[in-house]
Amino acid sequence: MKMDRRGLLRAVTGAAGGAALLSAPRLAQAAAPFQNNIPPAWYRFKHGAYEVTVISDGRLPLGKPEPAFPASPPSEIRGLLEGNFLPPDEATLEQNVMVLNTGRQLILFDTGMGDSMGADGKMFGPTTGKMLNNLRAAGIQPEQIDLVVLSHAHCDHCWGLVDASGNRVFPNAQVAVTEADLKYWTDDNNKRGPAFMTAFIEGAKKNLSAYRDRMIMVKDGGEVAPGITAIFTPGHTVGHSCYAITSDNRTMVYSGDLAHHHILLLQRPRWEFSFDTDPKLSAQSRVRMLDRLATDRHEVLSYHFPWPGLGHVAKAGDGFLWVPEPMNLTG
Numbered sequence: 664m665k666m667d668r669r670g671l672l673r674a675v676t677g678a679a680g681g682a683a684l685l686s687a688p689r690l691a692q693a694a695a696p697f698q699n700n701i702p703p704a705w706y707r708f709k710h711g712a713y714e715v716t717v718i719s720d721g722r723l724p725l726g727k728p729e730p731a732f733p734a735s736p737p738s739e740i741r742g743l744l745e746g747n748f749l750p751p752d753e754a755t756l757e758q759n760v761m762v763l764n765t766g767r768q769l770i771l772f773d774t775g776m777g778d779s780m781g782a783d784g785k786m787f788g789p790t791t792g793k794m795l796n797n798l799r800a801a802g803i804q805p806e807q808i809d810l811v812v813l814s815h816a817h818c819d820h821c822w823g824l825v826d827a828s829g830n831r832v833f834p835n836a837q838v839a840v841t842e843a844d845l846k847y848w849t850d851d852n853n854k855r856g857p858a859f860m861t862a863f864i865e866g867a868k869k870n871l872s873a874y875r876d877r878m879i880m881v882k883d884g885g886e887v888a889p890g891i892t893a894i895f896t897p898g899h900t901v902g903h904s905c906y907a908i909t910s911d912n913r914t915m916v917y918s919g920d921l922a923h924h925h926i927l928l929l930q931r932p933r934w935e936f937s938f939d940t941d942p943k944l945s946a947q948s949r950v951r952m953l954d955r956l957a958t959d960r961h962e963v964l965s966y967h968f969p970w971p972g973l974g975h976v977a978k979a980g981d982g983f984l985w986v987p988e989p990m991n992l993t994g
């Protein structure tokens with residue numbers, strides 16, 4: 664039976680009821696004010712016997728993508744971004760800091776941008792440097808951190824080690840870093856090349872020197888803590904390292920800056936990235952490691968991929984695909 668609107672009203676309310684409905688008080692108009700704020704960003708899950716908390720340091724805007732991939736055809740960059748429903752004229756990265764609670768140690772992987780170099784010293788603007796607030800919102804205090812493990816010594820990974828006065832933000836923590844990165848990024852002789860090098864070296868010196876009496880030198884294949892093994896993947900920096908975290912026979916790899924963009928550098932893993940110390944070596948490390956991650960089907964936590972950076976790598980033609988893992992918000 665077909666029924667028009669008036670007929671439906673009659674059927675539902677009856678003749679008298681229709682009049683009552685029309686004179687009923689007005690329903691709420693949902694005219695609530697906008698909140699105009701952003702909730703804290705952290706995400707918690709189990710990895711074997713360990714508890715993992717991902718903490719956001721905020722978004723890192725790279726700006727126009729072409730200068731970041733100087734050897735890549737601009738039309739191909741644009742095509743890949745548009746094809747994946749991303750704005751073609753700006754590339755944005757997340758910063759997914761990881762806290763691992765092994766039951767015996769609380770370990771922070773990278774620190775985010777921090778504010779050690781002052782508000783004007785932030786390399787990528789005011790949307791970064793949110794890690795400490797989000798860490799506290801997740802119920803973790805910086806004094807509780809036992810160990811900070813660095814994937815490498817760039818600004819968005821180690822500039823949160825100290826505050827603007829140079830005091831340690833993690834007063835009870837040791838810091839694990841490769842000797843290669845420690846040497847390179849605290850050496851004034853390397854203040855050449857792109858303009859950002861001087862700032863990178865000044866920032867690394869300020870942040871790392873505060874922990875010089877409590878450094879752990881990371882070795883390729885060596886453990887930084889029980890069950891946590893370094894995998895050297897040099898190129899982005901001379902000592903860049905991923906970390907394999909194994910518990911209950913499950914391995915998750917914290918991949919740091921192995922790949923910065925989940926579309927561009929997975930589908931075109933041989934592309935060169937402008938912030939790489941050695942772009943060709945970086946591409947080799949990326950292809951080798953992505954291949955291993957796909958073959959071994961390891962869970963991956965990627966520092967710069969879309970929040971919270973958790974997923975898997977799959978082989979796809981000549982490159983790879985990023986397959987995000989569904990978030991589980993109920994445990």
Ligand SMILES: [Zn+2]
Pocket residue numbers: 817819820920966967
């Ligand atoms: Zn980075």
